[in-house]
Amino acid sequence: MNPTQEERFAGSIVGQALGDALGFVVEGQSAALCRAYVEDRVRPGRVAAIRRGRYPFGQYSDDTQLARELMQSYREAGGFDPEGYARRVAAIFSEGRIVGYGGATKQAADRLAAGVPWDEAGTPPPAAGNGSAMRAGPVGLLHADDPAMLARVAETQGRITHRDPRSSAGAVAIAGAVNIAARGEPVDHLDFLAELADLTSGVERAFREHLERLSGWVSLEPREAAGHISRVGIEKRRRRGLG
Incomplete structure (x- = not known):
């Protein structure tokens, strides 16, 4: 069924x-x-x-709390309202209801609480944590029939706390992955990665390249694959003196 x-x-x-x-x-x-x-x-x-x-x-933790707040903001506004969601992000921090958090998200929430507009409050690069992605799953269901809207909303909700395009691309990828999984169809890993690469290509160019590299690690043991994934992007930053 x-x-x-x-x-x-x-x-x-x-x-x-x-x-x-x-x-x-x-x-x-x-x-x-x-x-x-x-x-x-x-x-x-x-x-x-x-x-x-x-x-x-x-x-x-805050990962699920902020995903829950995103879904509740949809219900409250009858759709995606970044200003309304930003108010919820600010409130859950200022009221002391948050359970664990990242520094960039906390900084953005403090700025929101101080009256900084939602589209200016996000922590700028090089802060590229996963705060944007951790709450993006529901977007993949809320916009299941509109990939362009899915990508736009996933990116926009993420920029409320993180303005680094790498964080935005991560949010789009998570929303897209949930969308694919919810279709209830067999998933081919190459098609899966290609679809996510297309979704994220307009957000952060290098992210697409990283997704495409995952196809070569599917057959590895989980521990070995995790090692490769955890190092993605680090080598380039070290070469540039940013590691």
């Missing part, structure tokens, strides 16, 4: 919350510690006693 649109939305946000909660415990930790967490705690089902600071296991 094919899922309804409501079930797709529920699956998207609940799936994000679950993955977020699993990872929040070790977010920002070393690869070795994260690996040990998966092997020693997650797979044996021994996670209930783990906490992160004052938060018990199962707490999701």
Whole structure:
């Protein structure tokens, strides 16, 4: 039985919350510690006693909070309203409801709370964190039938906190990936990457090149593939003296 649109939305946000909660415990930790967490705690089902600071296991973070706020802003405005969403971003920080956050997102939220317009408040380059991408999943469902609008909204919502085009491209890629997954059709990895490359090509040129490189790593063991992915772009920055 094919899922309804409501079930797709529920699956998207609940799936994000679950993955977020699993990872929040070790977010920002070393690869070795994260690996040990998966092997020693997650797979044996021994996670209930783990906490992160004052938060018990199962707490999701700002990643899911800001995706949730994006969906709620759609409901409130009857569509995408960047100014309305920006107000929600500012409020969740200023009211102390945020759970974990990146520096660039916090800086942008502070500027929004101080009255800086939404299209000027985003942290400028070279800050290129994943804050834009972490909340972009719902956009892939909300604009499933309009790829141009999907890309435009994913980029715009991301610029509220991050103005680096690399962050914008990441947001478009995540929204596009959710859109592809929700179709319920078999996914060929080459077609998948080609579609995402087309979606992001107008946002940040190098991002398309990085996506195309992923096709060569599909057959690798997860650990080896993750090593390659984590180093993408770093070599070039070091050659330019920016590493």
